[in-house]
Amino acid sequence: MLKIENLHVKLQEEDKQILKGVNLEVGAGQVHAIMGPNGSGKSTLSYVLSGRDGYEVTEGAAHLGDLDLLGMEPEERAAAGLFLAFQYPVEIPGVSNMIFLRTAVNAQRKARGEAELSAAEFLKEVRIRAKTLNIDADMLKRPVNVGFSGGEKKRNEILQMAMLEPRMCILDETDSGLDVDAMKLVAEGVNALRSEGRSFLVITHYQRLLDHIRPDVVHIMADGRIIKTGGPDLALEVENNGYADILAEVA
Ligand code: ADP
Ligand code: MG
Ligand code: MG
Numbered sequence: 189m190l191k192i193e194n195l196h197v198k199l200q201e202e203d204k205q206i207l208k209g210v211n212l213e214v215g216a217g218q219v220h221a222i223m224g225p226n227g228s229g230k231s232t233l234s235y236v237l238s239g240r241d242g243y244e245v246t247e248g249a250a251h252l253g254d255l256d257l258l259g260m261e262p263e264e265r266a267a268a269g270l271f272l273a274f275q276y277p278v279e280i281p282g283v284s285n286m287i288f289l290r291t292a293v294n295a296q297r298k299a300r301g302e303a304e305l306s307a308a309e310f311l312k313e314v315r316i317r318a319k320t321l322n323i324d325a326d327m328l329k330r331p332v333n334v335g336f337s338g339g340e341k342k343r344n345e346i347l348q349m350a351m352l353e354p355r356m357c358i359l360d361e362t363d364s365g366l367d368v369d370a371m372k373l374v375a376e377g378v379n380a381l382r383s384e385g386r387s388f389l390v391i392t393h394y395q396r397l398l399d400h401i402r403p404d405v406v407h408i409m410a411d412g413r414i415i416k417t418g419g420p421d422l423a424l425e426v427e428n429n430g431y432a433d434i435l436a437e438v439a
Contacts, residue, residue, distance in 0.1 A: 189387040190214040190237075190356050195248035197229075197236050206232045208412035209248070214356070214405075217384040221398055222391045223423060224409035225431050230391045233409075234360045238272040239265050252356055267299030271354030277341045280332035285344065288332045289314070293351050317350045321377055339370035346377030357381070358389045368396070375400030395427035408434055 190213070197207035206229045214220050222230055236243050237250060239262035250257040255268055280288065294304040305313065318325040323343050333341050349357060359378070366374070371394075378388060378401050390401060398406070398420065406422040407414045410431065415438045416422065426434070 189216045189218070189253065190389070191249075191251045192233075192237075193249045195233075195236070195250060196246045197232060197243050198246055200242050200244045205246075206243075206412055207236070210409075210412070210414055212407065212414060214387045214389060216355075216387060217382070218405065219378075219382065219388040219390060219401060219403045220405045220407060221401075221403040221423060222389065222407045222409050222414075223393065223426055228409045229412045230409055231360055234272055234358045234389075234391060237265075237358060238262060238270060263295070263299070266352070266354075267296050269353075269355035271349055271352055271357045273345045273349065273357070273359040277333050277336075277345055279334045279336075281334050283332050284328070285330055285332045286311075286314075286328040289328065289348060289351060292348070296352060314347070314351060318347060321346055321350060321380055323347050338366055339373060342366065342370055342374050343377070346374065346381075349377070350381060355386050356389070357386065358391070360391045361393060371397055372400055395423045398423045410435060410438075 192210055192212040195207050195210040196205065198205045210229075210233060212220070222233075224230055232243065236245065237257060239260065245258055252265070252268055252270060257265055257270070260268065290305065290307070290310045293310065297304055314328065315325050323346070327336075327340060327344060327347075330336070333344060336344065357378075359374070375397060378390070382388070388401075390397070390403065392398065403420055403423070406418055406420060408416040408422065408426065408431070416434055
């Protein structure tokens with residue numbers, strides 16, 4: 189599903205190399221977790237994959253299926269099925285959540301050559317998905333994320349994810365600052381959306397989230413590289429011993 193090869197990335201404005209040869213392959217239907225100390229380049233990796241400005245790829249490649257991701261515009265990547273859930277969802281005063289989401293869904297349908305959904309069709313669809321995910325659809329009447337609690341913002345992102353039907357979902361520290369209940373909610377959302385044709389890359393600081401989302405593979409990232417890969421037990425090892433042992437072992 190996602191194949192990253194020897195990815196090197198520097199900041200555009202500064203001569204600062206952030207990713208120093210990332211290799212990562214996520215199979216269809218798999219859930220991979222990336223953990224790692226602060227500043228190791230986890231967010232940079234997700235930004236570069238989604239096509240955010242400010243970064244320069246100096247070497248390497250990233251493919252979504254057969255598609256050369258790095259050669260595509262951000263909206264083309266989204267239309268191709270890439271979804272990035274942000275660490276801090278943006279508030280958009282004055283824009284109704286309903287209109288925002290319908291616009292996003294229809295832009296994507298259009299890019300895929302599918303018919304756009306009418307307001308009524310969209311509402312029907314959104315109600316069905318909200319119900320399956322245990323989300324109160326009333327949230328859609330409010331302006332995007334304005335005054336939403338941490339938990340509501342996360343619910344909203346899960347609902348966006350469900351409506352956009354991505355095949356590759358990247359969640360960047362979606363759990364930071366969340367209480368246990370909100371974290372469970374994110375995990376339940378991810379688990380409900382898990383399927384054979386959909387893969388996840390979950391970036392997290394906490395083993396706790398991985399208790400609820402059981403990943404197939406866990407990677408540890410440090411200083412711009414993936415330094416260790418293992419099963420779910422690797423997350424437990426980090427929880428118990430921190431990163432020091434792994435860093436020392438690799439050094
Ligand atoms: P992580 O998500 O693992 O905490 P980041 O990808 O946010 O790591 O950051 C990796 C490194 O790149 C850090 O040292 C960070 O300070 C630096 N960095 C990332 N983006 C920028 C930027 N726009 N300007 C300056 N430094 C940046
Ligand atoms: Mg960070
Ligand atoms: Mg980060």
